[in-house]
Amino acid sequence: MQSSLQIRLSVVVAAYNEEAVIRENIKRIVATLNERPNVSWELVLVNDGSSDKTGEILDRSAEKNSRIKVFHHFHNFGQGRAIRTAFAECTGDFIVTLDADLSYSPQYIWVLLDALIEEHTDICLASPYVRDGRVRNVPLYRHILSRGGNKYLAKMSHYNISTSTCVVRAYRRSVIDSLHLTSDGMELQVEILMKSAMMGLKVVEKPAVLEWAHAKLEEANLLRVSKMKILRAIRLYLMMGWLFRPALVFILVALVLILPGIYMAAALAFRALALLGANLDSGLAEAVSIALSGVFETYPYSVIFCGGFLLLGVQLLVISLVILQNQFHFQELYRLVQGSGLPRQSRRSGNRNNPPDPV
Numbered sequence: 001m002q003s004s005l006q007i008r009l010s011v012v013v014a015a016y017n018e019e020a021v022i023r024e025n026i027k028r029i030v031a032t033l034n035e036r037p038n039v040s041w042e043l044v045l046v047n048d049g050s051s052d053k054t055g056e057i058l059d060r061s062a063e064k065n066s067r068i069k070v071f072h073h074f075h076n077f078g079q080g081r082a083i084r085t086a087f088a089e090c091t092g093d094f095i096v097t098l099d100a101d102l103s104y105s106p107q108y109i110w111v112l113l114d115a116l117i118e119e120h121t122d123i124c125l126a127s128p129y130v131r132d133g134r135v136r137n138v139p140l141y142r143h144i145l146s147r148g149g150n151k152y153l154a155k156m157s158h159y160n161i162s163t164s165t166c167v168v169r170a171y172r173r174s175v176i177d178s179l180h181l182t183s184d185g186m187e188l189q190v191e192i193l194m195k196s197a198m199m200g201l202k203v204v205e206k207p208a209v210l211e212w213a214h215a216k217l218e219e220a221n222l223l224r225v226s227k228m229k230i231l232r233a234i235r236l237y238l239m240m241g242w243l244f245r246p247a248l249v250f251i252l253v254a255l256v257l258i259l260p261g262i263y264m265a266a267a268l269a270f271r272a273l274a275l276l277g278a279n280l281d282s283g284l285a286e287a288v289s290i291a292l293s294g295v296f297e298t299y300p301y302s303v304i305f306c307g308g309f310l311l312l313g314v315q316l317l318v319i320s321l322v323i324l325q326n327q328f329h330f331q332e333l334y335r336l337v338q339g340s341g342l343p344r345q346s347r348r349s350g351n352r353n354n355p356p357d358p359v
Helices: 022-033 054-064 079-089 108-118 140-156 173-178 188-199 214-222 227-244 248-278 284-298 300-337
Strands: 007-015 039-048 068-073 094-099 123-127 134-136 169-172 203-207 209-211
Touching: 007 022, 007 079, 007 108, 022 039, 022 054, 022 108, 039 054, 039 079, 054 068, 068 079, 079 094, 079 188, 094 108, 094 173, 108 123, 108 169, 108 203, 123 188, 140 227, 169 173, 188 227, 248 284, 248 300, 284 300
Parallel strands: 007 039, 007 094, 039 068, 123 203, 134 209
Antiparallel strands: 094 169, 123 169
């Protein structure tokens, strides 16, 4: 899509120890941004405490081009913190975030921006897992972890999003301004989707090609993949899914305990009724006493486990209901504090935070 109206665009890149590729990747991004004369752009780069020469390379790039802005973290705080730092410095009406290694081509800047404007959406994601999307040169274990983790997040989230963790996205500036973000790691991508769901924002995905450069693939193959790294990745995906539905784990565990507890209780009750019927001649009170004592003496462990399962299961179920109530109140308060939604149509004229869509 080409437009005669001027578009103000901020492109964000967070970099950590990327000296091998960052210089050429900046050139590729700048060349792509110069393709459209109607786009007034800025490139916001954040060095997230790199221990190599990444920071120096970014500074030299900024010296050569006044539209490149560089910010430095003295420590490695994480991808999420670096992106949040960049968000605070962006001046464009639209924001596109990219990976420093350009695993997705910089041409997706235009794919996502055009979709954002033409489809009147709030957030547009690049996804290799939707129809017509592809994955190339990615190690098998990374592909399996990413695909499986994102499917899990899609089931847990309020969005039917196939790639919840991808950094390559386009946002309206008004969307970023409306979200109070706190995450420092890669979970920031999930936090954005979670809070966007609370605000009722529109999110779409566009097919993309995720392709690792041969140098990155060779480096990954040379490094030994430890079980601890894989376990950390799995733990992170599980945690991010839990952020979407914090009560679900408690509900599932409660059901796992309550259902066998009910089964054991029914079996014990059946045996108690049999003893009760056999001793009714002794009187109802005496028969009940004989039935209960007989069941406990014959099946002591079943009685103990049955009571324990039911007691713990009910407690966890109550906890899950409290969590659901707290989550509901949090979402209501969040919408209230953030202005009860984002009325894009009513604010488009004369407001920098909600510029008119170029046509």
